[in-house]
Amino acid sequence: MIKKLTPVIEWGTLLLSTGLVCFFLVAILWDLISKGAPSLSWAFISTSPTDGMTRGGILPAIIGTLLLTIITALVAAPFGICCAIYLNEYAADSWLTRIIRASIRNLAGVPSIIYGLFGLALFVQGLQMGTSLVAAGLTLGLLSLPYIIITTEEALRRVPNRMREAALAVGATQFESIRDVVLPSAVPGMLTGLVLTLSRAAGETAPILFTGVAFYINKPAGYLNQEFMTLPYHLYMLSTQHQAIEQVRPLAYGTALVLIILVFLLNLSAFYIRYQYSKHE
Amino acid sequence: MNNEHIKLSATDARLWFGKKQVLKNVNVAFPENKITALIGPSGCGKSTLLRCFNRMHDLSADARITGNFLLEDQDLYRGNLSATAVRRRIGMVFQQANPFPKSIYENINYGLKINDISKEERPGIIENALKESYIWDEVKDDLQKPATRLSGGQQQRLCIARAVALRPEVILMDEPCSALDPISTSKIEELILKLKQDYTIVIVTHNMQQAQRIADQTVFMYLGEIIEAGSTRQIFNDPQAELTGNYVQGHFG
Amino acid sequence: MNNEHIKLSATDARLWFGKKQVLKNVNVAFPENKITALIGPSGCGKSTLLRCFNRMHDLSADARITGNFLLEDQDLYRGNLSATAVRRRIGMVFQQANPFPKSIYENINYGLKINDISKEERPGIIENALKESYIWDEVKDDLQKPATRLSGGQQQRLCIARAVALRPEVILMDEPCSALDPISTSKIEELILKLKQDYTIVIVTHNMQQAQRIADQTVFMYLGEIIEAGSTRQIFNDPQAELTGNYVQGHFG
Amino acid sequence: DKSIKVKGSDTEVNLAVSLAENFYKVHSDFSVAISGGGSGLGIASLLNGQTDIANSSRPLNSEEIELLKAKGIAIRTVIFAEDATAFIVHRDFPLDSIDVPSLTRILNGQYKTWKPVTGQDMAVNIYGRQSNSGTHSFISKKLNIQFSRDAKEMNGSAQIVEGIKRDKSGIGYVGAGYILHGGVNQPVKVLKITSKKGIKSVSPLDTKAIAAHLYYFQRPLYQFIPITSWNKVDAFIDFEKSAAGQKIITESGYYIIPR
Amino acid sequence: MKLAIREKTDQAAKLLFRMTGLMVIAILAGIFLMLLWNTGAFFLKVKPFDFITGTQWNPSGNPANYGMLPLLVSTSLVTFGAMCIAIPLGIGTAAYLSDYAGKKLKSFLKPAIEMLASVPSVAIGFLGIVVLGPGIARMAGQSNGLNALNGAILLAVMSLPTIITVTQDALEGVPNAYKEASYSVGANRWQTLIQVTIPAAAPGILAAVMLGVGRAIGETMTVLMATGNASAFPTGFFHSVRTMTATIAIEMGEVPYQTTHYYALFAIAAVLFLMTLLVNIVGEHYVNKYRKYQAS
């Protein structure tokens, strides 16, 4: 009896769960696209909001998101990569480095809101940057650091030791072997990790809540020391704070769609890098 | 070990990985323009010993080395030779071919560039090294091809060319034929025999026939110690230690 | 191959992995209660052929098989035998011992449970299988010990016990001793010789001495084809094909 | 430096956005960044030195005045509009007005159901604001209550309107800017308030009554400005007081009471 | 370049990498110290015991109450709900992908699931407000869908990709030898999956679950938007809840620096940090164990 039912249970369980997961994905995308697409237009992405944000576009939010992501990259990439190189190429494999590695992995799992608190205490308050683009960018940079370190180290680890030895054996110094042999081989992996990390950062809201994001700004582009708008926060605002929530729903859907498109584009470029890489292997 | 000129030697060498002692009081000398084979069961420390001579262990933090390692009469570790300078004079070919993931040309060019050899000289040196390593004919039509697309045997010969191009004084080879088919193997053996006119060669091998075919002198290691060293003929036909005899007759290992 | 009763056979068997043909027109027959050794250089298709007989290739999507595989006179692929039923009748012992990461007891119990053997019978069968496989004495004190803590040789014997417990008709063994020391090897050879009273055994081996010690019949494969098959004595002492002679004398492979 | 940070009251945030938007048309060299989050956020930012204008829909409390003093922050206060806080219920709600005592018992959790008020046996769902909201503290002060612990704390007034639209047993409070003025198609019902038994109930949409200070829950809207920022924000404050500014204020649903 | 210069460069580079490496590590350590410091400042004013076991969170009340139990319970409730949904679905999907799906389907599904992982949390929260919340309200006959159930479902969706990917890696990492052994004694695919593959991958699956839990505990925007944020003690899945993360997000803006309330939020963050740390360490432990076991 049980034996007879097995195939039913088997396929039932597996297909049901896989189907549900796919359903979630399709439902999310379908809802966002079908309701967001009508709002999309050139004007929507190229103008500022008007009429108390009930009309107009989301240009300041797009620019803010891009600027923020760029600052995040500028902060996190060089430091993260240098730290990963230090850990993987120079640091001895002692209990200390093992603890450091474990801590870095744990930091990657720390809730993003805690980075927001830290950014507030350190950058906004401690370093007197005020709520601003730099403070928020640095906060997101911190948030991204552990991910970049982990992915870069992973990429470095995948470069076989015999490559390093080959360079040393022809008389290269350690730095030269890293620069000429290790890094070039690791670059695709590092890039993939970097892009994925940035796509995550671009979608974050919690860490910037207190460090510089604004409800509205009357100029499309800000300066480093000013507040700014971003797509995720704009979506949050339009869906919870705006006085005419119902009326601006199409704008909220449009913002959500633009945000998703931006993040997916970043992800796709990561897939593309990975694909190019695997082709060369 | 007669009165030949000794090119490279180690006295009282010991090496630990962490707490584990891998080389115990090793004394060994490699005569100039001779081929020395290093044999012994897996894990006895052959590769480890070889790598001491071009300071490859500098990279692994947990390796600790004592003893004297001399190239001619210069100390490899304590003198005024830097690790980079040592490696420049003592080339190495690894057990697994490890060409850079670059073109064939670039593979050899890299070492020349790094070592300040002028742009004009390089093409000549590269061609010559490839010829010396019996691989020129197979690759001359497309030097821009990625080295990783070569066959295993070709890659190994390319690595030898890379080492040779720098005109080191000694070439260390760690089982260069272990991953190769018989035809590639015989090509590389031929090459090694030719190279000995200009270089001092130390080769680790698992293959008793190979040692007998090419080595002038053979050193037998066991559990981190050198059990016996002598002319190849003597080691294989008239070993002094029982252990050596057992090993070369294939009774263990 | 005289007029013995043929237990298992393949006619005109071909196998492709993707576009690559790995078995080419293989014809082979294994007589009942005999040990057949399958020899040949690495990569010639021995494992692949063996795995055809218990439909292990069903798992890999890119394997395509043609030809007839018969157990007695039942077709293994097209008849009314399911893959599960085939595997139940044709046991297999793999090159690397692969006990489940469970207790010794559970390792054998699993197959019995799966195959609906009643709870009451199982302990007896398990004890018996362990005894038959010469491992009972070494493990009887702690059948709950994780199988992964056994030595390599013990693990391999446990895997044989696991196969034997189900009383298959044929046991396929893929280099069961390749990872073992000489003492474990000789224990397993002893066991195989004993098992042949009850089972038909096919064993892949790289070890010529082993084939000569235990096999009644030997099959030599090369590049996906069967070059020669015959009594072990004949294959080793009077091979018909030049290739066979070269191989058994160790000239290549 | 021509960048102005305006933070605080949710009640005022949409108004501030409209003002900034129009201000930009005449002073395009100023950049004005506006954040909501509640009066408490504005005042905290004032204390933390993170804002040039703190919008607040409540006066400073004594503790805050102390803190400002302690930190040596001198401020100027601007009252730029009047709000009439509206109580809203579902469109199908049976009553049009409510008296203050009943409201008090509903909001402090004493009435768990609507029975004593409407006769319907439905659980009361309070849609409130989080504790940093000026409106929240204004109501609790005015009625002298602690809010029921079951009150939902919405992130903004807009979410309250959203909730009430669907919830037949809900009640919520929002600034006048969050309800439509003069519209017949109000998505929620705006309750009239009876301050004492027997007195005529007043709607928060009744301009005249508000001008006469007759609505029970009416209050001034403040802007606190640190002295150090005064020069910078001067132009913006002037714009608020200009005819154009005043027009925006009334169009946004708030009132102007000459003082 | 001359050898001497090259070696100088080498030394300089080494120094540079070491300095930046150590600096980054120091900054990351700083996050921890800052939490500790501010939490310490809080505990000078409020007893840790009262903080953990207090049942009222009302910092602006008079007197102020700093009892985080309702927040803790809310976080646990939402996380628990999310895991009840995500664990079975995640394992089922991972099993399907690793042992059943064909190559083509897999090469399509895998990036699709990674896509799901990259949908920003505000977008998920937004859908919680406009689609799922009203849906739940309608189906359950509730007046409002902003409750723990809404949050749990959304968090399940958000942690699914993590659970699926890590579980799938674990299942695929089970040596083929085990599967073959199982087939060779006559087991079918389902028996092999349930009785051999999943038990063998258990540590990896546990790690996956832990990482999923960590993700759910730490998520802020989604719960902030979708759970209604009532700070009363939660009594069920149809109750509005206010999680620890949402509390920080709501109140951080309104507190003057260096006040008790400010420190209180850091104390919540510290508890949150410890919770995720614990979960990650457990997860990490099993991931490592699993790797070792794979190696053997």
Ligand SMILES: Nc1ncnc2c1ncn2[C@@H]1O[C@H](COP(=O)(O)OP(=O)(O)OP(=O)(O)O)[C@@H](O)[C@H]1O
């Ligand atoms: N980096 C290392 N850390 C710790 N132990 C090591 C390390 N490298 C090698 N060993 C150990 O040192 C011993 C000698 O290793 P070595 O590689 O020199 O052996 P070998 O003689 O070259 O063997 P084979 O013939 O298998 O290459 C071995 O027991 C090995 O496990």
Ligand SMILES: Nc1ncnc2c1ncn2[C@@H]1O[C@H](COP(=O)(O)OP(=O)(O)OP(=O)(O)O)[C@@H](O)[C@H]1O
């Ligand atoms: N799953 C697979 N996909 C593609 N090619 C395969 C696969 N499995 C085996 N092969 C190829 O099929 C050929 C035969 O392999 P097989 O494992 O049967 O060799 P073998 O005779 O058992 O060798 P060995 O003695 O080394 O075990 C080899 O060339 C191998 O590379």
Ligand SMILES: [Mg+2]
């Ligand atoms: Mg070696």
Ligand SMILES: [Mg+2]
């Ligand atoms: Mg095989």
Ligand SMILES: O=P([O-])([O-])[O-]
């Ligand atoms: O947002 P508030 O006006 O209620 O502080």
